[in-house]
Amino acid sequence: MQPAMNEVKLSRPLTILGLETSCDETAASVVVRHPDGRGEIVADVVLSQLDEHSAYGGVVPEIAARAHVEALDTLIEEALTRSGKSLKDMDAIAATSGPGLIGGLIVGLMTGKAIAYASGKPLYAVNHLEGHALTARLTDGVEFPYLMLLVSGGHTQLVLVKGVGDYERWGTTIDDALGEAFDKTAKLLGLPYPGGPAVEKAAKTGDPKRFAFPRPLVGEARLDFSFSGLKTAVRMAAEEIAPVSEQDIADICASFQHAVARTLKERIGRGLKRFREEFQGVAEPALVVAGGVAANTVLREMLTSLCAENRFRFIAPPHRLCTDNAAMIAWAGLERMAAGFDADGLDVSPRSRWPLDDKAAVMLGSGKRGAKA
């Protein structure tokens, strides 16, 4: 793969089949890139494994991998049928090859390789995070550079998106992902999985000021995040007042969510200012949000007003495209193709860890294998 110097001028539309299997959604999508750079999702099929994992309070990797291999080929057929196209019409196949749960990545990538080989089409092994990072260009045609906040069950990152394949990670979590903190809070309080919607719902009738939870890393110049201390504070507060009533639960959820919102506001506020300083020529800078946590109404409202204060455009793609999906993988493949990146070989590896910004420093606790993402 070589970084492209210039965007390739294309006189005809490009069509790609995209596959996504990095966590607990099995997905297939057909996306077209028109010569003017506009993207069009012509089919987008997602099968959530939520029910299979809910009893375990989180995604079980082996259960996820088993579900992917049973479902993926049928979903691909459905996506093709809905698109009214066949594999012959595809210009390439794009499959997520990392980062994520290795068992699922293997299923998607092996299926992608097999289809690419059998149909004689090039294969693009796509970084899942790049899919999230470029979605705003598919939905809103956002121009480079922009800032992307990815908040999901697996990731919490603030990324500078400079171009296709050109990213700088400005901040990441040093421990838990934000979605994970929501899940763990929900689990502690006996709320259902996934924790995000459950905590948000309970918080609606709660008092956000009852518990003064910590706001980790607030005030620090670096743009990283930390949520494990907050998680511990929530547990200690709950243990102190146990047994907890419905109102206690609501108050804990509201106070937790409030602490998260205040932390994010401070962290991201710093990021917006840094972007302003570094890119003074960008007249209308944009903050793009992605990931399942982006569905949280309180966080969304906070981000909307934070962007307004800082004269940033706030771009939140539709929820369906914020959570894991294959349209973003197809689109990332199209962007790579259009930017002149080489396709990947049939020997390309699935990668459980694959930082978007390969120059980013390894975070403490990432272990010998290096940065998770």
Next chain:
Amino acid sequence: MIVLAIDTAGVDCSVAVYDAAADAVVASACETLGKGHAERLSGMIDEVMRQAALAPADLGLIGVTVGPGSFTGIRVGVAAARGLALALGVPAVGVTTLAVLAETARRSGKTGAIFAAIDAKRGEVYLQPFDDAGRPAADAQAMLLDDARDVIGSAGAEVVGSGAAVLCDASAEPDHFDIEAVARIAARQPKGTGKPAPLYLRGPDAKPQMGFAIERRA
């Protein structure tokens, strides 16, 4: 009919192109990898097809080992086989590793009923009986060593595969699944029996998490 046979269920990564009408392997390759099947398999398929001077469109059937074996390895092969079948519009069929062991034993001259047994670790074997015609006499299952010894002892049939050593309390070498046997079994399998699906014989080893929640007021 040209069959593409794939095995990634064990330590080997194997591919063969088999001509069913001639009952002959046209080209094949086997690499004992242990790990890394996901990286090598697709390239090996391409290499073997080139050796056979065939194009993907010449394939009429995909045969793949579905286990029991390495969970991840099984999925490497099954995902590839189902992807190929989808793209080529040809059927794919699953072949169990136990059936491959029984077939290989019969081809090497063994007669009578056979137990195929694979070392399943954790004090178990994957076990399946085959009758004197090579047909499965019962479903494959994961069994504790003592239970397996009881079943085998009462039947008095010969045991083939890595499980044989384990059942004698000896250390077992990993199984090698003959790719020609995979192709031959796939070719004679009735078509239209559904897609190849992994045969894990074990659950996903996850337990519902309880006891994390704080006590709630009644």
